[in-house]
Amino acid sequence: MDFNAHIERILWTEEQISARVSELGSQITQDFSNSGSSSSSSSAAPMVVGVATGAFLFLADLVRKIRLPVSVDFVRIESYGSGTVSSGKPKITCDLKIDVRDRNVIVVEDIVDTGNTLLFLMDYLKSKGASSMSVCTLLNKSAKRKVNVEVFGGGKFYCGFEVISLSWTAFFVFF
Numbered sequence: 250m251d252f253n254a255h256i257e258r259i260l261w262t263e264e265q266i267s268a269r270v271s272e273l274g275s276q277i278t279q280d281f282s283n284s285g286s287s288s289s290s291s292s293a294a295p296m297v298v299g300v301a302t303g304a305f306l307f308l309a310d311l312v313r314k315i316r317l318p319v320s321v322d323f324v325r326i327e328s329y330g331s332g333t334v335s336s337g338k339p340k341i342t343c344d345l346k347i348d349v350r351d352r353n354v355i356v357v358e359d360i361v362d363t364g365n366t367l368l369f370l371m372d373y374l375k376s377k378g379a380s381s382m383s384v385c386t387l388l389n390k391s392a393k394r395k396v397n398v399e400v401f402g403g404g405k406f407y408c409g410f411e412v413i414s415l416s417w418t419a420f421f422v423f424f
């Protein structure tokens with residue numbers, strides 16, 4: 250089987266992604282080093298929560314670049330099923346194992362698209378008593394956003410790469 254036959258074009262090389270992941274890890278290390286967190290309400294090292302399944306590889310690369318004793322957990326949230334269009338109704342199909350109460354949580358995503366998954370997760374983490382929520386996503390498709398993606402408790406939004414939609418690219422080429 251020719252693996253490359255499934256790749257239409259390469260947007261970012263392995264080297265570019267690796268360099269960007271290192272930058273994100275350094276930024277997070279810096280932001281969470283001084284007071285133990287970006288929020289003043291908790292002194293514990295941040296808890297990194299990957300949204301499975303998509304985030305697992307990015308998370309593995311990212312945590313090796315964060316020079317802090319982070320704890321790691323996963324939550325499985327699905328909204329696409331086997332399709333490519335979001336149902337708009339994310340659901341937890343595998344819950345967190347670690348208690349997030351009074352913790353500063355960094356949610357790690359492979360991609361933020363409509364924003365529905367993060368909005369759902371933000372409400373969930375708030376209901377579980379997390380002190381703050383930051384987001385670190387490898388890819389961000391802000392042109393596809395349907396709901397506002399917010400952080401809370403002094404958290405930050407970290408983004409690896411912004412994905413420009415083809416229609417916008419065509420618009421700029423045309424003019």
Ligand SMILES: O=P(O)(O)OC[C@H]1O[C@H](OP(=O)(O)OP(=O)(O)O)[C@H](O)[C@@H]1O
Nearest residue numbers: 302303327328329361362363364365366
């Ligand atoms: O911003 P949104 O429109 O909510 O989309 C983003 C979410 O969609 C994908 O997950 P998916 O539901 O496909 O599950 P998977 O990671 O298991 O493939 C992706 O990994 C994000 O979690």
